[in-house]
Amino acid sequence: MNNMKYDIYDKPKSYVEWLLLSLQQLVAVFGATILIPIIIGINPALGLMTAGIGTLLYILWTKKSAVFLGSSGTFIPLLAGLSLGNPTLLILGVVTIGVVYIVIGTIVRFTGTAWLKNILTPVIVGPIIMILGISLVAYSITWFGLDATITGGSSLSLVQWMTLGISTITFIITTLFVLKGNKLTKTYSIIIGLVISSIVAIIINLIIGGGLPTLSDMGNFVVENPFKSVISTWKEFSFSNVSFIQLVPFIIIAFVSMAEHIGDHTVLSATVNRDLLQDPGLNKTLQAQGFATLAAGLFGSTPVTTYGESTASVAISKVSSKYVIGGAAVLAIIISFTPLLTLLAYIPTAVFGGLSLLLYCFIFLNGLNVLLNSKIDFSNQKNLLIVSSMILIGTAVTLIPSYSYIFIGIDVFKVGDISFQISGLMLPLIIGVLMQALLPDEKND
Numbered sequence: 278m279n280n281m282k283y284d285i286y287d288k289p290k291s292y293v294e295w296l297l298l299s300l301q302q303l304v305a306v307f308g309a310t311i312l313i314p315i316i317i318g319i320n321p322a323l324g325l326m327t328a329g330i331g332t333l334l335y336i337l338w339t340k341k342s343a344v345f346l347g348s349s350g351t352f353i354p355l356l357a358g359l360s361l362g363n364p365t366l367l368i369l370g371v372v373t374i375g376v377v378y379i380v381i382g383t384i385v386r387f388t389g390t391a392w393l394k395n396i397l398t399p400v401i402v403g404p405i406i407m408i409l410g411i412s413l414v415a416y417s418i419t420w421f422g423l424d425a426t427i428t429g430g431s432s433l434s435l436v437q438w439m440t441l442g443i444s445t446i447t448f449i450i451t452t453l454f455v456l457k458g459n460k461l462t463k464t465y466s467i468i469i470g471l472v473i474s475s476i477v478a479i480i481i482n483l484i485i486g487g488g489l490p491t492l493s494d495m496g497n498f499v500v501e502n503p504f505k506s507v508i509s510t511w512k513e514f515s516f517s518n519v520s521f522i523q524l525v526p527f528i529i530i531a532f533v534s535m536a537e538h539i540g541d542h543t544v545l546s547a548t549v550n551r552d553l554l555q556d557p558g559l560n561k562t563l564q565a566q567g568f569a570t571l572a573a574g575l576f577g578s579t580p581v582t583t584y585g586e587s588t589a590s591v592a593i594s595k596v597s598s599k600y601v602i603g604g605a606a607v608l609a610i611i612i613s614f615t616p617l618l619t620l621l622a623y624i625p626t627a628v629f630g631g632l633s634l635l636l637y638c639f640i641f642l643n644g645l646n647v648l649l650n651s652k653i654d655f656s657n658q659k660n661l662l663i664v665s666s667m668i669l670i671g672t673a674v675t676l677i678p679s680y681s682y683i684f685i686g687i688d689v690f691k692v693g694d695i696s697f698q699i700s701g702l703m704l705p706l707i708i709g710v711l712m713q714a715l716l717p718d719e720k721n722d
Contacts, residue, residue: 281549283598285343298596299604301468303612305590305636306347307621307629310609313348314579317356320506321622322613323578324348327503329609331569331581336599336606338565341557343599344545345587345606346569348579352530356579364510364577365518370527371574377531378567386560393559397536399543399651401709404664406540406644408671408705413637420444420630436488439481440627443489447474447631455593455635466593470632471624478625489625500619503576510577533703534582538566541583544643547650548588549597589639663712671705 281287289295306328314324331346352374356367385393421444451470454462462469482489539554542562546553553562562583570580591597612618653660 280595281597282595283601284549285341285551285597285599287598288600289598295600295604297465297468298594298598298601299608301465301594302345302587302590302596302601302605303608304471304632305467306345306584306586306605310347310584311618311622317579319577319579320501320503322500322618323503323506323576325503325609325618326613327573327576327578328581329606329613330572330576331566332606332609333603334569334572335562335565335583336603338568339557339561341551342542342545342553342562343597343602344541344583344591345602346566346581347584347586348581352534352580363518364513365515366523368510368514368574368577369519370524371578371580372571373524373527373574374531374534374580375567375569375571375574377528378535378563378570380567381531381535382560382563382565382567385563386558390554390559393535393539396710397539398713399647400653400660400663401667401706401713402536402540402543403644403647403651403653404667404671404709405536405706406544406647407641407668408644409537410637410639410641410644411668411672413640414634420626420633435485436490439485440489440625440630443474443478443481443625443627444630444634446477447471447628448634449631450474451632451635463593463595467590467632470635471628474628474631475624478628482625489627491623491625494626500622503613507576530703533706534580535563536706538563538583540644540647541588543647543650545588545591545597547646548592586633586636586640588643589636592639592643657718659712659716659718662716663709666712667705667709670708674704 283289283298289298310328311321311325314321328345328347332344335346336343356370381393421441447470450473451466454466454469458466478489539559542553542559566582570582573579573581587602612621648664655661655664
């Protein structure tokens with residue numbers, strides 16, 4: 278038994294409740310799902326549409342697992358650094374990631390999961406999820422209005438003080454409903470926090486005469502019909518614009534994101550009290566994400582991956598119904614073809630900052646839960662060294678301004694237009710796996 282209000286096969290009791298729960302799930306993933314395409318320079322409506330399509334493919338393929346698949350920040354370095362301005366590389370790179378997932382999922386189907394679990398052990402997966410949570414806080418810092426102080430050393434302006442206030446109010450209100458609300462308000466805590474904070478933000482914006490930043494203020498924010506974006510991307514497609522070596526980083530980053538995939542399913546398994554890595558099985562979840570990413574690539578969009586924000590929302594609302602998650606996917610597709618996406622983007626980013634910080638805290642805690650629930654022996658110095666090294670190095674590479682922007686790490690080599698970069702997730706994963714394989718185990722010795 279688990280403590281889910283609605284488990285995988287449960288339907289909400291009414292269509293109104295179904296709509297509200299699906300809308301809340303979409304709210305939880307909305308910010309990052311459209312922000313990542315904006316950063317990369319892709320139509321956010323297209324990113325929202327392919328996230329919805331990918332989520333439906335995932336649910337249909339796995340049948341026994343439901344989680345929202347959204348645009349992943351893991352791939353920002355490659356998409357922004359390599360494929361920006363090269364639609365052919367964008368399409369083939371994302372398709373390559375999808376194919377890698379399908380191939381590994383198929384291999385796991387016939388060989389079992391032992392070999393992959395021996396590489397991506399809890400002592401590796403836990404820190405990777407924690408680093409992801411830390412990395413994503415960079416979004417919240419920007420939306421909180423603190424980025425100018427951190428990166429430039431300047432004092433906060435009136436607008437930034439207002440932004441900080443709204444973000445803090447959003448975080449506090451939502452957290453109070455999560456911790457102290459009754460059964461009903463806990464279920465809808467995210468959407469309640471969004472509505473109350475948005476009203477407060479609109480009132481403050483009217484008082485100060487506008488000026489609070491919104492998603493629509495971002496330079497790359499251009500919303501158009503998703504199919505128009507697909508057509509324009511494929512018009513520029515040509516195999517002559519890509520060499521095989523340019524696809525190698527996409528193959529490698531696929532394995533990095535698998536750690537996130539396994540971690541999300543490990544945490545979700547603990548939340549719903551069902552081992553999703555056994556049933557429906559890691560092979561099916563990997564294949565499902567592969568098919569979803571493959572579809573996104575063919576549409577000229579960003580890769581999609583299981584979302585920490587989605588698992589965090591499930592943990593908060595106690596709703597893991599495939600009907601609710603599927604409903605959120607359908608809403609995402611519908612909204613991508615309507616002016617509603619543009620209207621939502623005029624909500625001050627401070628509101629999304631407060632909501633995101635709470636969700637990213639849950640992502641960090643998800644990683645911590647992986648370590649705790651796996652009963653790792655921390656009296657063993659080897660385990661402590663692996664976890665601490667991964668977290669410290671991953672945080673430094675991801676967040677230190679001198680290393681560049683969010684998720685963009687250290688350039689390993691660059692020859693002409695071909696480059697390869699180790700991100701704040703890839704570097705600690707490589708280090709963790711090597712330490713796990715090469716360091717002596719004091720207790721076994």
